[in-house]
Amino acid sequence: MFNSLTAMPADPILGLLTQYRADKHPNKVDLGVGVYKDPVGHTPILDCVKVAEKIRLDTETTKVYIGPTGSAPFNQLMGELAFGASHSVLLADRVRTVSTPGGTGALRVAADFIKRCNPNAVLWVSDPTWANHTGLFEAAGITVKTYPYYDYDNKTLKFDQMLAKLNTIDKDDVVLFHACCHNPSGMDLSTDQWDEVVKVTVKQGFTPLIDMAYQGFGDGVDEDAYGVRQMAAAVESMILCSSCSKNFGLYRERIGACSIVAKDSTTANVALSVMLYVIRCIYSMPPAHGAAIVETILGSPALKQQWLAELKVMRDRINGNRTMLVEQLAANGVDRDFSFIARQKGMFSFLGVNPEQVAILKQQYSVYMVGSSRISIAGISQTNVDYLAKSIAAVL
């Protein structure tokens, strides 16, 4: 039966990891997968995570099934982190949150949930969006279409075109927004632009699905949730997918959350029952370890402060890398304007070179980035930035 299979191409993002690891070049640079790296290129375990794991080891008493909702304290704390503890939707008991295997697990739960709400719903994603969004939703049988977003020529948002498209979207459809740190462009909506988007969402009546994979990597934990909080305050129904991979550095623990905001608590309970059904049919129940770490941190004022401080170190380093790359390119005689990189937010930007140049950077200079020229800014360091800038200057 397997003889009819055709091999699939390697994943455009994850496939780079294998190639990078096999590369023997002494100056190789990894700007591929979106993972935080410290100045020596290591992805560390946060100190607050180490403390929480020790507490967990000392206090855990059972490994019995956790159940499809996952951990109740984690779900509660994640809702508060995303919406803010005193948000009206939490006070009105309109939110139901489940723990999921990573942010991708949250998106898949959302996809199957949407399919049960409206089998014909179209999911609208920004052009461009995270490379896995389209495949993930299509795998759940959902039609995916795009709305204009990034202006590659001017390195800005196509905001007017985006609004014009949103103004035509049907009330039975779903529109996916990135809460912050837009992946792959690094181009975020300003607070004023979010206000406009919220207004259109209410007017058109479609359901917003917000993907928040980088809370705390843009301007701060609360600042990055501006759109989520404004949207939740204004709409009747909404879906939020969160990830703890990046902001807690828990990539391999696979922990995230999917929250449904419904018009009232009765509807929220029905929505939760449907989510639990779809979860049971996909993976039965989520892993417990990552949730236990996060709830230990968020549930302790001291550990939460420590986490916020460690998150700020990561955020500041990435922002510093942005400026460092722009300066180093200029220092290496590149006269093209790369200042947009310093203005963008989060883990990624498009370098703006063409696919042939991306290929040369990889083959001749061992500089790895996604084919779209998306670079993971965290992979830059004081040690590699000069080599990186010289390599980019050479291909330009």
Ligand code: LMR
């Ligand atoms: C990325 O975009 O690089 C990350 O979200 C990792 C992934 O799974 O693609």
